[in-house]
Amino acid sequence: MSTHAEDVESLVDKEYEHGFVTDIDSDTIEPGLNEEVISFISKKKNEPAWMLDYRLKAYRQWLKMEEPLWAHVDYEPIDYQSISYYSAPKSKDDMPKSLDEVDPKLLETYEKLGIPLHEQKMLAGVAVDAVFDSVSVATTFKSKLADAGVIFCSFSEAVQEHPELVQKYLGSVVPIADNYFSALNAAVFTDGSFCYIPKGVRCPMELSTYFRINASNTGQFERTLIVADEGSHVSYLEGCTAPMRDENQLHAAVVELIALDDAEIKYSTVQNWYPGDENGKGGIYNFVTKRGDCRGRNSKISWTQVETGSAITWKYPSSLLRGDNSVGEFYSVAVTNNYQQADTGTKMIHIGKNTSSTIISKGISARFAQNAYRGLVKISKGADNARNYTQCDSLLMGDKCGAHTFPYIEAKNSSAQVEHEATTSKIGDDQLFYCRQRGVSEEDAVNMIVNGFCKDVFKELPMEFAVEAQKLLGVTLEGAVG
Amino acid sequence: MTQAAIDHYLAEHKRLSNNSAGWIEKQRLSALESLGRQGFPSTRHEAWKYTDVRSLLKQNFISVDTDDSTVGAEQMQTIRFPDLDCYELVFVNGHFNSALSSLPASGEAINVSSISTAGDDVRAKIEQYLNQYASTDKHGFAALNTAFLNDGTFIHAADNAQIDKPLHLVFISNKQNSSFIAHPRNLIILGSNARATVIESYIGLDNAEYCTNTVTEIITSEGAHLEHYKLQQESDLAYHIGYLHAHCHKDSRLDSHSISLGGLLVRNDIDTVLAGRGAHVGLNGLYIAGNNQHIDNHTRVDHNMPNTSSDETYRGVLDGKARAVFNGKVVVHKDAQQIDAQQSNANLLMSDDAEIDTKPELEIYADDVKCTHGATIGQLDENMLFYLRSRAIDETTARSLLTFAFADEVIKRISFAPIRERLEHRVVGRLPDASLISEFLQ
Numbered sequence: 001m002s003t004h005a006e007d008v009e010s011l012v013d014k015e016y017e018h019g020f021v022t023d024i025d026s027d028t029i030e031p032g033l034n035e036e037v038i039s040f041i042s043k044k045k046n047e048p049a050w051m052l053d054y055r056l057k058a059y060r061q062w063l064k065m066e067e068p069l070w071a072h073v074d075y076e077p078i079d080y081q082s083i084s085y086y087s088a089p090k091s092k093d094d095m096p097k098s099l100d101e102v103d104p105k106l107l108e109t110y111e112k113l114g115i116p117l118h119e120q121k122m123l124a125g126v127a128v129d130a131v132f133d134s135v136s137v138a139t140t141f142k143s144k145l146a147d148a149g150v151i152f153c154s155f156s157e158a159v160q161e162h163p164e165l166v167q168k169y170l171g172s173v174v175p176i177a178d179n180y181f182s183a184l185n186a187a188v189f190t191d192g193s194f195c196y197i198p199k200g201v202r203c204p205m206e207l208s209t210y211f212r213i214n215a216s217n218t219g220q221f222e223r224t225l226i227v228a229d230e231g232s233h234v235s236y237l238e239g240c241t242a243p244m245r246d247e248n249q250l251h252a253a254v255v256e257l258i259a260l261d262d263a264e265i266k267y268s269t270v271q272n273w274y275p276g277d278e279n280g281k282g283g284i285y286n287f288v289t290k291r292g293d294c295r296g297r298n299s300k301i302s303w304t305q306v307e308t309g310s311a312i313t314w315k316y317p318s319s320l321l322r323g324d325n326s327v328g329e330f331y332s333v334a335v336t337n338n339y340q341q342a343d344t345g346t347k348m349i350h351i352g353k354n355t356s357s358t359i360i361s362k363g364i365s366a367r368f369a370q371n372a373y374r375g376l377v378k379i380s381k382g383a384d385n386a387r388n389y390t391q392c393d394s395l396l397m398g399d400k401c402g403a404h405t406f407p408y409i410e411a412k413n414s415s416a417q418v419e420h421e422a423t424t425s426k427i428g429d430d431q432l433f434y435c436r437q438r439g440v441s442e443e444d445a446v447n448m449i450v451n452g453f454c455k456d457v458f459k460e461l462p463m464e465f466a467v468e469a470q471k472l473l474g475v476t477l478e479g480a481v482g
Numbered sequence: 483m484t485q486a487a488i489d490h491y492l493a494e495h496k497r498l499s500n501n502s503a504g505w506i507e508k509q510r511l512s513a514l515e516s517l518g519r520q521g522f523p524s525t526r527h528e529a530w531k532y533t534d535v536r537s538l539l540k541q542n543f544i545s546v547d548t549d550d551s552t553v554g555a556e557q558m559q560t561i562r563f564p565d566l567d568c569y570e571l572v573f574v575n576g577h578f579n580s581a582l583s584s585l586p587a588s589g590e591a592i593n594v595s596s597i598s599t600a601g602d603d604v605r606a607k608i609e610q611y612l613n614q615y616a617s618t619d620k621h622g623f624a625a626l627n628t629a630f631l632n633d634g635t636f637i638h639a640a641d642n643a644q645i646d647k648p649l650h651l652v653f654i655s656n657k658q659n660s661s662f663i664a665h666p667r668n669l670i671i672l673g674s675n676a677r678a679t680v681i682e683s684y685i686g687l688d689n690a691e692y693c694t695n696t697v698t699e700i701i702t703s704e705g706a707h708l709e710h711y712k713l714q715q716e717s718d719l720a721y722h723i724g725y726l727h728a729h730c731h732k733d734s735r736l737d738s739h740s741i742s743l744g745g746l747l748v749r750n751d752i753d754t755v756l757a758g759r760g761a762h763v764g765l766n767g768l769y770i771a772g773n774n775q776h777i778d779n780h781t782r783v784d785h786n787m788p789n790t791s792s793d794e795t796y797r798g799v800l801d802g803k804a805r806a807v808f809n810g811k812v813v814v815h816k817d818a819q820q821i822d823a824q825q826s827n828a829n830l831l832m833s834d835d836a837e838i839d840t841k842p843e844l845e846i847y848a849d850d851v852k853c854t855h856g857a858t859i860g861q862l863d864e865n866m867l868f869y870l871r872s873r874a875i876d877e878t879t880a881r882s883l884l885t886f887a888f889a890d891e892v893i894k895r896i897s898f899a900p901i902r903e904r905l906e907h908r909v910v911g912r913l914p915d916a917s918l919i920s921e922f923l924q
Contacts, residue, residue, distance in 0.1 A: 070528070379859075381834065396849035399819065405844040411859045414831040418859040420842065426849045 031084045035059060038187055041086050045156050045190070048163060058176045058186030065180045071343040072372040072404055073312050075285065078250055085188045085221070148204050150234075151196040155223050158194035165196055169227050173256040173293040173320070181252040181314075182289040185221045189254070192223035197232035197263070206462055208237035222253040228263035230296065237465055239270040251310075253288045261296030261323065268461055269317075270469050272309035275476075280339025280368070283311025290317035294326035294352075302329040303346065304460045306469040308476040311340060316374065318347035321355035321383075328357040331457040333469070335476045336369030336401075345375035345406075350386040350416075360456050361392035365401040366477060372404040379416040386416045394424040395453055397477070450477060484522040484622075487539035491517065494544060495629060505605050506612065506631060513618040513628035522622035529621070532807040532839045533749055533778040538721045543663035543693045545630060546575050553654050553687070558582060561652060561685055566900035568648040568681070571596060571635055575655055575692075576664025578633050582652075591643040597667060598633040608636050611669050615755065616699045616727035623723045623749075627665045627697040634667035639676035641703070648679040648898065653696070655720065657688040668698040672706035672734075679709040681901065684724075686717025686744060693721040700727065702734035704758065709737045711901065715908070716745035718773070725751045732758030739896055741905060742769040742777050743912060749778045756783065756790035767796035768892040770912045771804035771836075778807035785814045785821045794825040797892050799885060799913075800836035811843040812853060819850040827857045830888055862888075879918040886913060886923070 029040060038059055042052040067078075145152050151162060158166050174182050197203050228234050251273065257265050267290075276283025286309075292301035303317040313336075319328030330346040348357035357377065365371040373392045394403035405422045427449050435445035451458070451470065458466050495514060522539055523530040553561075553574055562570070571594070572582035578596035585594050595604050618625040635651050653666055670680055684694055694716060702708050708728075716722045722745045728736050742748055754763045769777045783792045798806045812823045829838045842855040862884045870880035889909050896902040910916045910923065 394844075394846070396846070396851070399817070399849045401849065402845070402847045404846065405855070406841070407843075407857070408839070408841050409857055409859065410837070410839045411829075411831060412834075412837045414834045414836065415861065416831065416859055417861070418857075420840075420855075420857040422842070422844060422855050424844055424846050424851060424853040426851070 028084050029086045031082050033080055033083070033085060033188065037085055041188060041190060044086065045159070047156075047159055050163075050167060051159055054171070054176075055187050058183050059188075061177050062180065062183035062187055065177070065183055067180050071314050072370065072374070072406070073314060073341040073343050075312055075341075078285070080184070083250060086190055144204065148201055149198040150201060150203055151194065152207055153194055155189070155192040155194050155225070158225075162194070162196070165227065166194065166225070169225055169256070169258055171256075173258060173291050174254050174289050179289060181287040182254050185223060185252045185254045185289070189221040189223040192225070192253070194224075195226040195234065195236065197228045197234045199229045200231040201229075202232065203234040206235045206237055208239070220249070220251045220253070224253070224255040226256070226265060226267070227258045228260065228265050228299075230260045231262045233264045235266040235268070235462060237268045237462060239272070239465070239468065250285045251287065255288070255290040255317075257292035257301055259292065259294050259296060259299035259301050259326075262298045263296060264300040264302075265292065266302045267292070267304070267317070268465055269303075269305040269307075270465055270472060271305065271307045271313070272472055275309050275338065275340050276311040278338045280311070283340070284309065286310035286313045286315060288315040290315065291320065292318065292328070293320045294323050294328065294355075296326075297323040297352075298325045299323050300327040300329070302331075302460070304331045304457065305333070306457070306461070306465075306472065307332065307334040307342060307344060308472045310342075313340075313342040313344050315344045316346055318349070319357065320349045320351065321357065322351045324352040325354045326352055327355070329460075330357075330359045330361070331460040332361045333364070333454045333457045333473070334362070334371055335364045335366075335473060336371045337366045337476055338368060340369045342370070343372045343374055345373045347376040348378070348388060349376075350379045350383040350388070353382070353384045354386075355383055356387040357389075359388070359390040359392070361390075362454050362457055363392065363394040363403055364397065364450065364453070364477065365394065365403045366397040368398075368400050370402045370404070372406060373422075374406040376408040376410070377418055377420070379411040379413050379418065381412045383413050384415050386413060386418075388416075388418045390418075390420040392422045393453070394422070395450070396424065396426045447474065484524060484539060487522055487542075488518060490542050491626060491629075498545060498630070506609060509609070509612055510629050510631060513625045516618040517622050517625040517629060520619060520622055520625065529780060529809070532805075533747075533776065535747070535749075538693060538747060541661055541693070541721075543661055545664070546658050546660075546662040552579075553582065553656065557687060561654065561683065563650070563900040563904055566648065566650075566898065568650045569594065570650045570652060572652045572654065573633065573664075573666060575658060575662060576633060576653075576666060586645065586647070586649075591640045592645055593636070593638040594645075594649060595636050596633060597631070597636055600636060604636055607638060608669060611671055611699065611701065614699070615701065615729040616697065616725070616753075620725060620727075620751065620753070623695050624697055624725050627667060627695050627725070630665040631667050632665075635669070637668070637670045637678065637680065639672050639678050641673035642675045643673065644676065645678040648681055650681045650683065653682070653684045653694065655686050655690050655692045655694065655717065657690040658692070661691040661693075663693040663695060666694070666696045668696070670698065670700045670708065670710070672702045672708055674703045675705040676703070677707045679711075679898070681711040681713065683713045683715070684722060684744075685715050686720045689717050689719060691717075691719040693723070695723045696725070698724075698726045700729065700736065702728070702730045702736055704732045704734060706731075706734045708735070709897070710739070711896070712738070712740045712750075713901075713905070714740075714742045714744060714748065714750075716748070718744070718746060720745050722748045724749070726753070728752075728754040728763070730754065730756050730758065730761040730763060733760035734758070735762045735764075737764045737766070739766045739892075740779070741767070741892075742771075742779070743908060745775065745777065747776045750780065752779075752781045754781075754783050754792070755786060756792065757786050759787050759789045761787070761790045763792045765792070765794040765796070766892055766895050768889055768909075769796075769798045769806055770889065770909060771798070771800050771806055772802040772912070773804065774802070775804045776806075777804070780807075780809045782811040783813070783823065785812070785818045785823065788817070788819045788821070790818065791822040792824070795892060795895075796827045797889060798827075798829045798838065799832065799889055800829065800838055801832040803833070803835040805837040805839075808838070808840040808857075809843070810841075810855065811845065812855070814846040814848050814851050814853065816847045818848050821848065821851040821853065823851070823853040825855040828888070829857075829859045830861065830885060831859060832885070878915050882913050882915045882919045883922060886910060886919060
């Protein structure tokens with residue numbers, strides 16, 4: 001394998017492509033967290049009293065909680081008082097009506113990312129609610145969505161304009177006291193996306209947001225709430241990249257999905273936060289709580305994620321299968337390179353009758369990285385005829401990395417059928433040999449094999465994301481093969 | 483809760499210290515200290531998440547003195563394996579009973595002795611090997627075992643020695659005036675290229691209420707081969723905590739078979755360390771639980787060195803309100819390349835009140851490995867049922883037959899016919915509608 005090792009050295013030195021900082025004068029408050037800060041955020045966002053109460057309740061709960069340490073990751077303790085909890089682009093007072101009014105620097109940033117808004121608008125037919133740091137600055141295709149009755153706006157806007165919906169669903173899937181990071185999020189979240197699909201509506205376009213951490217030292221606390229009313233359908237895309245930084249940054253988002261009778265939500269993520277440099281310096285801490293609630297009969301929630309970034313990923317998109325015949329799906333590719341650490345997986349909680357879930361998880365670990373799958377499949381007592389199929393495969397590249405599997409399976413119903421399968425291996429010498437023998441270069445061969453390894457997940461992604469995902473995989477892993 | 487139990491056992495230790503073994507006092511005291519430090523596990527410990535031992539700790543079990551509570555010849559007859567020519571060491575309520583036992587002649591090559599009757603030279607050896615690799619810090623019960631250590635078995639086979647017949651260690655518990663606890667300790671040390679077969683049987687009589695807290699330590703030197711059986715048939719009211727630790731050197735081989743049928747609350751820990759190239763461990767397990775039984779099997783295989791392999795198959799059948807836990811961990815350490823590790827756990831849930839919690843884990847820090855694991859929970863195959871029914875076998879019988887076939891997947895790996903047959907018989911006895919299928923199994 002010595003030839004592979006040389007390739008590693010020559011190819012792995014690729015710098016993070018999207019590393020740049022846009023110089024926008026941020027409206028940032030001093031680091032620190034207390035009730036005053038929370039009141040400040042709430043006031044700044046002109047929130048009603050119930051919202052402030054919710055935040056304070058969460059904050060008081062958070063004070064009582066302890067930071068979880070069970071994940072298979074290793075990091076310096078986070079000083080929550082050294083983080084600034086609010087930052088917004090200056091131009092927020094006069095929100096732009098169209099792209100022309102948007103700060104050109106912002107547009108430039110998106111262009112560097114290869115996802116210019118105007119191009120998106122024309123080509124992909126995607127409405128983009130761009131979250132630049134914490135305040136939404138541009139929203140497109142609003143009228144088209146409004147015609148269909150779909151509400152898609154920033155979270156702060158939703159609090160102002162649709163308080164009844166927000167109040168009804170906020171925290172109903174991820175309660176305040178759910179975990180340490182979700183409690184923190186509930187206390188200090190500054191913005192995010194809100195989406196409501198009315199009864200029987202099939203959302204006319206893919207909805208997407210791009211998150212991006214910009215101001216230095218600012219933790220990003222996003223809140224996403226998607227409600228699919230009876231018989232509706234929505235596909236939501238979330239993607240992110242972040243500029244190069246030295247200090248670790250905390251990202252603790254909360255995503256709540258609610259699917260009522262016969263509704264379907266497809267949630268896709270491409271995550272490419274800055275992973276730190278090749279010595280493991282810097283990078284984002286990505287501690288995210290994502291949970292979907294299949295509340296109605298015949299509802300379906302499907303999570304697809306491609307995780308290539310972040311220094312540390314701690315993320316378990318889960319589905320509560322409460323309605324009869326509801327379906328949960330989880331497709332994941334998690335790639336870790338250099339000193340990245342990932343502890344990710346899913347929870348499928350079967351509560352209703354005839355529920356089924358599928359978990360396909362592909363972990364790729366290269367160089368010094370640690371990649372863990374952690375999952376729970378729980379069949380409750382009343383969940384007759386529950387069905388689960390789980391497959392998690394790990395691919396190791398290099399003899400210093402690690403791949404781990406921690407699946408929890410709990411079954412309390414005799415009609416349950418649960419299958420779990422896991423494999424761990426490296427790229428086979430015979431596979432490589434087969435390709436090389438046919439004149440395929442080693443790098444291409446490895447790419448081909450890795451893409452094949454991830455195919456089951458990529459094919460679940462919406463078209464425009466699949467392309468980006470494959471590109472990201474290439475960037476993240478190029479040369480890390482040995 | 484755990485503090486009250488610790489206090490109880492500390493007092494109990496004091497009470498017994500007058501007639502203590504003396505010669506291993508230092509180890510016993512250090513174990514007691516370890517117990518005081520770590521306490522007993524609770525469901526807040528990840529390894530005990532699904533097994534709550536509070537009901538055990540509440541019992542305030544005491545150690546019973548050596549008495550002549552004999553086990554009748556008839557009872558012994560049902561315990562012995564018919565047609566199996568073997569040596570026997572019989573322990574009643576934690577104390578060695580020489581009258582019921584038959585030992586091989588001890589000499590340079592082979593040394594088999596009960597710990598309580600060990601001579602000075604054997605004692606020296608025991609002190610040398612005790613807790614060499616196993617740890618009292620494993621959990622509170624392991625510490626408790628060492629702290630109260632006074633009987634058990636010492637088995638030593640020198641280089642190239644072979645114990646000609648299987649050794650059957652029989653731990654019998656019967657009814658006593660108060661509910662009691664026994665702490666048998668077994669040390670099995672095989673020299674280079676030595677071979678032995680050891681069967682540990684745990685048997686409860688008269689529906690007695692007691693706790694068995696056993697620790698077995700195994701060391702296989704280069705090229706040695708140990709076949710180890712643990713047949714757990716404790717009484718319906720019994721608690722059983724078992725910890726087996728094996729340290730396998732170069733090219734040695736351990737085949738472990740663990741069959742759990744009895745007990746109210748059972749916890750088995752099997753830790754194996756593959757410490758030399760070419761070492762192999764095979765772990766075979768079967769648990770059949772009904773009523774309110776709780777059976778927890780935790781296994782761990784550490785691949786410390788390259789070119790080691792492990793192969794694990796555990797199966798469970800659960801009925802009534804039974805609950806079973808399986809946790810199989812395979813760790814491939816840094817630089818341990820060329821590893822082949824396989825693991826599978828399959829479970830049949832026969833009742834809606836039964837529960838299974840399974841967690842097959844892989845922790846891998848090397849890349850040139852082939853590791854797989856699988857876990858399933860399910861029911862009998864409808865197609866197979868149909869096949870049998872289309873051949874005029876009624877549904878209940880067909881179900882029983884298929885359940886037996888499921889369990890037999892583990893039993894048939896047992897190489898000794900007398901043990902296999904006895905187990906098949908016992909397993910059939912545990913199945914619903916056993917009488918219906920016995921005629922098929924002649």
